[in-house]
Amino acid sequence: MRGISYSRQELGWYMKMKGTFTLVAEPATPPHGKPSLRKQAAPPAGAPVAGFIVAQDLGKGMGHVVTIDVHPRLRRSGVGLKLMQAAEQRLQQQGCHTIYLETAVDNDTAIRFYKRLSYFVLKVIPRYYLHKIDALLLAKRLS
Secondary structure (H helix, E strand, O other): OOOOOOOHHHHHHHHOOOOEEEEEEEOOOOOOOOOEEEEOOOOOOOOOOOEEEEEEEEEOOEEEEEEEEEOHHHOOOOHHHHHHHHHHHHHHHOOOOEEEEEEEOOOHHHHHHHHHOOOEEEEEEEEEEOOOEEEEEEEEEOO
């Protein structure tokens, strides 16, 4: 969402934090036609990216999805689902039993997406984005 996305500098800061990892989805290539995931700090300069997710293992069984983004032309193609599932699996393997994330209260598409993945609303965070847009704090218990 314009104005609330992380800047490159902010993303770089998050990506360097202890317990943080980034997964990158590459555009589909034949023969299977499905995006593939790779684990790395950042994609090579100029490389096409279908989407990415930055997540953290915060310790004490808690995980956090810092951000997820999918190229606009590839939204609703399964890229976001694949990224979320891969991040959840990795966090669970690292001992996380709960994952949380934030999204703007007016981002209906994201809210529906997270609810389909069994995230539930914990609370509203007033003026979280740009000191004026409220956010929903959502969470999911991993089995």
